[in-house]
Amino acid sequence: MASKLARFDITPDEIARVVAAFYFRIRADDILGPIFIGRLGNSTEVWRPHEAKIAAFWSNAILFDRAYSGNPMQVHMGVPEIKPEHFALWLELFDNVLEKELKPETAQAFSALAHRIGRGLRMGVQAVRQPKDGPPIF
Structure with missing residues:
Protein backbone atom coordinates (compact mmCIF):
# COMPACT_ATOMS: atom_id res chain seq x y z
CA MET A 1 0.00 0.00 0.00
CA ALA A 2 1.29 3.45 -0.90
CA SER A 3 1.63 6.19 1.69
CA LYS A 4 -1.12 8.81 2.07
CA LEU A 5 1.12 11.29 0.26
CA ALA A 6 1.47 9.09 -2.82
CA ARG A 7 0.05 10.27 -6.14
CA PHE A 8 -1.65 6.89 -6.54
CA ASP A 9 -1.66 3.43 -4.96
CA ILE A 10 1.51 1.54 -5.90
CA THR A 11 4.28 -0.15 -3.94
CA PRO A 12 8.05 0.20 -4.36
CA ASP A 13 8.15 -3.47 -5.41
CA GLU A 14 5.60 -2.83 -8.17
CA ILE A 15 7.63 0.14 -9.38
CA ALA A 16 10.80 -1.97 -9.44
CA ARG A 17 8.97 -4.73 -11.35
CA VAL A 18 7.72 -2.23 -13.95
CA VAL A 19 11.19 -0.73 -14.38
CA ALA A 20 12.85 -4.16 -14.79
CA ALA A 21 10.24 -5.30 -17.33
CA PHE A 22 10.52 -2.00 -19.19
CA TYR A 23 14.30 -2.14 -19.54
CA PHE A 24 14.09 -5.78 -20.63
CA ARG A 25 11.91 -4.55 -23.51
CA ILE A 26 14.14 -1.55 -24.17
CA ARG A 27 17.18 -3.77 -24.63
CA ALA A 28 15.24 -5.89 -27.15
CA ASP A 29 13.88 -2.90 -29.10
CA ASP A 30 15.41 -2.35 -32.56
CA ILE A 31 15.51 1.44 -32.20
CA LEU A 32 15.93 2.18 -28.49
CA GLY A 33 17.99 -0.89 -27.59
CA PRO A 34 21.15 0.18 -29.43
CA ILE A 35 21.03 3.62 -27.79
CA PHE A 36 20.82 2.21 -24.26
CA ILE A 37 23.20 -0.68 -24.86
CA GLY A 38 25.63 1.71 -26.54
CA ARG A 39 25.66 3.82 -23.37
CA LEU A 40 25.37 1.13 -20.70
CA GLY A 41 26.50 -2.11 -22.31
CA ASN A 42 24.77 -5.43 -21.77
CA SER A 43 26.17 -6.42 -18.38
CA THR A 44 23.80 -7.09 -15.48
CA GLU A 45 26.39 -5.40 -13.26
CA VAL A 46 25.50 -2.15 -15.03
CA TRP A 47 21.80 -2.68 -15.64
CA ARG A 48 20.85 -3.58 -12.06
CA PRO A 49 22.16 -0.28 -10.62
CA HIS A 50 20.60 1.64 -13.53
CA GLU A 51 17.23 0.00 -12.94
CA ALA A 52 17.52 0.69 -9.21
CA LYS A 53 18.26 4.36 -9.95
CA ILE A 54 15.27 4.66 -12.27
CA ALA A 55 13.03 2.85 -9.78
CA ALA A 56 14.20 5.41 -7.19
CA PHE A 57 13.28 8.18 -9.64
CA TRP A 58 9.76 6.81 -10.00
CA SER A 59 9.44 6.17 -6.26
CA ASN A 60 10.33 9.80 -5.68
CA ALA A 61 7.92 11.03 -8.37
CA ILE A 62 5.03 8.87 -7.16
CA LEU A 63 5.62 8.10 -3.49
CA PHE A 64 7.60 11.26 -2.63
CA ASP A 65 10.19 9.15 -0.82
CA ARG A 66 13.23 11.26 -1.80
CA ALA A 67 15.21 8.17 -2.82
CA TYR A 68 16.46 9.73 -6.06
CA SER A 69 18.99 12.42 -6.70
CA GLY A 70 19.80 13.37 -10.24
CA ASN A 71 18.73 15.49 -13.18
CA PRO A 72 16.92 13.45 -15.85
CA MET A 73 16.57 16.46 -18.15
CA GLN A 74 20.31 17.08 -18.13
CA LYS A 83 16.04 12.21 -30.58
CA PRO A 84 12.70 13.86 -29.75
CA GLU A 85 10.82 11.18 -31.70
CA HIS A 86 12.25 8.46 -29.44
CA PHE A 87 9.99 9.55 -26.58
CA ALA A 88 6.86 8.31 -28.37
CA LEU A 89 8.48 4.86 -28.71
CA TRP A 90 9.63 4.99 -25.09
CA LEU A 91 6.11 5.81 -23.90
CA GLU A 92 4.53 3.11 -26.05
CA LEU A 93 6.82 0.46 -24.56
CA PHE A 94 6.27 1.85 -21.07
CA ASP A 95 2.48 1.81 -21.48
CA ASN A 96 2.59 -1.81 -22.70
CA VAL A 97 4.55 -2.80 -19.60
CA LEU A 98 2.20 -0.88 -17.31
CA GLU A 99 -0.83 -2.65 -18.82
CA LYS A 100 0.74 -6.06 -18.26
CA GLU A 101 2.20 -5.47 -14.81
CA LEU A 102 -0.35 -3.34 -12.93
CA LYS A 103 -4.04 -3.02 -12.14
CA PRO A 104 -5.80 -0.89 -14.79
CA GLU A 105 -6.34 2.14 -12.54
CA THR A 106 -2.71 2.08 -11.37
CA ALA A 107 -1.44 1.62 -14.92
CA GLN A 108 -3.55 4.56 -16.10
CA ALA A 109 -2.28 6.87 -13.34
CA PHE A 110 1.34 5.82 -13.86
CA SER A 111 0.96 6.29 -17.63
CA ALA A 112 -0.43 9.80 -17.21
CA LEU A 113 2.57 10.78 -15.08
CA ALA A 114 5.02 9.13 -17.51
CA HIS A 115 3.47 10.98 -20.44
CA ARG A 116 3.71 14.30 -18.62
CA ILE A 117 7.38 13.68 -17.78
CA GLY A 118 8.04 12.35 -21.28
CA ARG A 119 6.60 15.51 -22.86
CA ILE A 137 9.30 23.96 -31.98
CA PHE A 138 6.33 22.99 -29.79
Missing part, protein backbone atom coordinates in the same frame (compact mmCIF):
# COMPACT_ATOMS: atom_id res chain seq x y z
CA VAL A 75 21.05 13.40 -18.72
CA HIS A 76 18.67 13.09 -21.68
CA MET A 77 19.79 16.37 -23.23
CA GLY A 78 23.40 15.20 -22.96
CA VAL A 79 22.95 12.04 -25.01
CA PRO A 80 23.19 13.01 -28.69
CA GLU A 81 21.71 9.69 -29.86
CA ILE A 82 18.39 10.51 -28.15
CA GLY A 120 8.92 17.64 -20.76
CA LEU A 121 11.96 15.55 -21.62
CA ARG A 122 11.08 15.53 -25.31
CA MET A 123 10.73 19.32 -25.29
CA GLY A 124 14.09 19.68 -23.55
CA VAL A 125 15.84 17.42 -26.03
CA GLN A 126 14.12 19.18 -28.92
CA ALA A 127 15.17 22.60 -27.63
CA VAL A 128 18.80 21.56 -27.34
CA ARG A 129 18.85 20.05 -30.84
CA GLN A 130 17.17 22.90 -32.73
CA PRO A 131 19.25 25.52 -34.55
CA LYS A 132 20.12 28.49 -32.33
CA ASP A 133 18.53 31.03 -34.69
CA GLY A 134 15.45 28.93 -35.53
CA PRO A 135 11.95 29.45 -34.17
CA PRO A 136 10.86 27.34 -31.19
